Amino acid sequence: MRLRHRIPVRIRHYWKFLAGCLAFLLVLTVTLSTVRIRPYVTSSSDTGGGQVTQDIAGTVDLFDETVAHSITLVFRDADYERMLDAFSDDGEKEYVEADLTIDGTTLPSVGIRLKGNSTLAGLTRDGETARRGGPGGQGGPGAGQPGGPGGQERQGGARGGMPRGAAAPDGVTVPDGAGRGAVIGGGFSRAALKAEEPETLPWLIRFDEYVDGRRYQGHREIAVRVAGMGGGSTVLNEAVTLNLLAAAGEVTQEYAYTSFTVNDRPTTARLVVEHPDEHFAEDFDGAGVLYKSLATGRFTDQGDDPIDYADDFKQITMKGSQDLQPVIDLIRWVDGASDAEFDEQLADRVDVESLARYVAWQNLLLNFDDMSGPGRNYYLWYDLTSKKFSVIGWDYNLALSGDATQGPHEQGRLGGGFRGGGDQGDRDRAGGTEPDAGLPDGFTPPEGFTPPEGFTPPEGFTPPEGFTPPDGTTGPGGNAGPGGNAGPGGGGHKLKERFLASEKFKQVYEAAYRDLYQEVYASGAALDAVDAITKVLATVDGYDAAAAGSDAESLRTLIGQRTESLASNEVITQSG
Template sequence: MRRRLLHRIPVRVRHYWKLLAVCAAFLVACAVVFDTVRVAPLVTSTSDNDGDQIVEDIAGTTDLFDETKAHTITLSFKDADYQRLLDEFWDEGEKEFLEADITIDGTRIDSVGIRLKGNSTLAGLTRNGQSRPNGFGGARVGAQPGGQGGQMPQRNGGANGNGNGGPPAGGFPGGGGGFPGGGGFPGGGGARPGGGFGMASLKAEEPETLPWLIRFDEFADGRRYQGHREIAVRVAGMGGGSTVLNEAVSLNVLAKAGQTAQRYAYTSFTVNNRPTTARLIVEHPDEDFAESLGESGVLYKSLATGSFTDQGDDPIDYADDFKQITKKGSQDLQPVIDLIKWVHSASDADFDKHLADHVDVASFARYVSAQNLLLNSDDMAGPGRNYYLWYDLKTKKFSVVGWDYNLSFSGSATTGPHDTTSMGGGRFPGGGNGGDFQPPAGMQLPDGMQPPAGMGGGMGGRGGFGGNKLKERFLASKAFTSTYDDAYRALYKKIYAGADALNILDGITTVLGTVQGNNAEKTKSDAETLRTLIVQRTEHLAGDSVIAGG
């Protein structure tokens, strides 16, 4: 019997059983020894150099981000590739690149990479009339009766008690997967069935309307276009209506006020011979953008799935929170981890005394005050966590870089310098930091409805609606009130007092009117809405004690 069983074992296994036994024992030993050992990313050098080499920089015919001119972009790709991209996004939630040919202002570039861009932005995306089964918008597995699902990405510690940190299971009453009743933002960007926060529905059958990231070196290493590796094609239907005028105005006024901002332009946009639309394109904060921030530093992107919370010492535990953009291999995430741990552990006295050792306080004051002035409801404390961190390797200090202003000018014109503008986090009316949730202007809660627990200033946490401990502690500290007020007053004078914002709006509207595919009626309507808000905000802040007191 024993010999018969032995012969059932393959000959090669019988011949090499000793070697196999040794290998198995080694694997078991590794599992035992290394089971509790933290595996950290390997930094191979302490230099501050980037390894990416540019081998081709296409000059083009016109400065892509000359905002005073109308531009043209055409894209062409195989429909079969596009359907595979949609399949991957629908089934796995992955945003893969597909190969496309692009022509920019008459210059043709073959084999660029394009992919869908955004998180909550894509909440309203439908395909053949159906929402993505496991996405933000539309009915799906786990959705409760009475709504569109409305779940945010599942993370631990959600504020709504259902474990995923998003709106209540089933969304708010009235559907839409976002705020109740389709409560909108100025400019016609209200939440609609199948949509998310303040956004319109998007159709996969209309690729000319979708948000895209265009990468020039995805299929050709080292290629750039006018020094840019990536550009973003922004989506309409958010706080700026169909024209995204609010984002263009925000980027323009910030740049003219001497603040860090991405460049932008308006362009006609044609995909596979479909109808031409007018789209806003924005410089993407990539390796090349980082060069404008300083001589030597590291750029980190805050992810929408993340939070600004202490999760220990292991960098792997922060993989869903921050993405390192530059100097990979020579630098790592440790400075960000150290900052987070210090912000959460420092006493109030220590925070006041040593914040300047970790953060460029003057720069941070300008960033925070700018978000309030521009009524940006989705800044570093918003649900989208829309910001980057720049770590200066010489000063060892952080600065915050703003990004994604399509929900700027989406609050009340009477919001004061010390009132909250974010959907999560920040300072609330009366100096509070929680409890008094104020929905953006135009957003109405149903009669008798109370915001879910945790939807006040404490909306932070993994997968919640937002919140950022650094911003909250900075605004709550009296030690930095004068610094913030000084920055606020100076930026008010540059943005509003001299009618700069109004003049910039007029200039942008004029350029947009020359772009092929522009809808003149919608542009006029969006411009009038934004003009009214800017005038009201200018007049209201002129009488505020922070402005008048200067």
């Protein structure tokens, strides 16, 4: 009785009603727990994205690439250490609160976090691999250290390849007969990243992480780039690529060089780029929806349930008014259409001229990590008026870093080699008779070599002791490794592959290729871009003249080789 009186009077009076509610909830839990609830959108609004409550104008256009900029970050050391702990323990890239100053304009309480996947595999902390396990954690001996897999110094600078006559890095065995422009060791190296040097790390800066609705010059996020496998310390290859794309009228990321200071650390010169978000969609004409392909995506039919495509695409704009259904319909059609149906109906679903230019750009600029690469670096733009898709490229830190002799119908891959699809002339010009020519047979990596996700080893690859290929690895000849799909470059993409395999669209692709070759290489625009960007870079605080000079010279060499190699290719020489 004493225990009963401790229960509140209202509960004692209504215990039967409460017991009935609990029983009803139990029944719902048991009967509906296996029922999948699908989201449906009924609104047809053309607007989307988060509400912007504050857009800071600043004093200088952040992406005016013709002038030097300045960025300063200040954050608490304890917060930074907690962020590193989270990354080390479970791979989480948590945000740190920081005060940011851009070109003299201060923005308190922005969010910053590490950015990248394979790039961060070489990150060290207190001399040891920062990530102890899981994605990005295959550190191996010496990872991130000079001479190790993360810090091996490149011979040849900005691009992953080696100019003619360059010496191979220590620890790399180069067989006789390696073709001109072949990537030997440089294509596999990453920047040496140390947690003790935050001014050198890759960062994503989000303006509204701690202040809702805030933008800077319309941007929600910007990325501070880092030297990747394809670029030197200046990432000049990416800047030149973005410059050429913008000059040709393509939708692409904006960029600029800036001095970069973190707390009381030394100032460095860094490349900052626009991070594609809802603001990126403003570059398109008319109303449409922007979708981002995720690195985990495979562009394969998984049924009609949107939930099953959550690892394939992320909707960027018009959330709540549009959904993923158009992308699902495209994937299922590409996956199931016969060759005749593909040829007849592709133009009803995709802007064919735009797709031809996209594919031609990736080849011309030697960007193996495109929609078919391991990073799945592309966006889809769905025009709500025409009901057609366009493919949009982004993340070009591996561009201009492959084999300069790659032909128009060859698919680039990690390390600068290429495979498949081309004629015999393409392969002969690469310095070998096999489609894998470019990365020499018998490649021996340095001790402790750690491959990034999607690594495609050449024939004769000799792994070091303890070598473990990551998920997504594609073996020699295109054989998929654990968790991976066979295909050029360690990934493949059915839309791109079917488009290039179609005789109906061959002329469309080759016509786009010829036009862009004339615009980029024959005109001298690529070399002009290197010169112009290098002059701006020289005015940035923290500029390393020796590194920039080496990177620029290597890039000029590659561009010269690419121009010469393609000039005699039958795709370029034919009248159309």
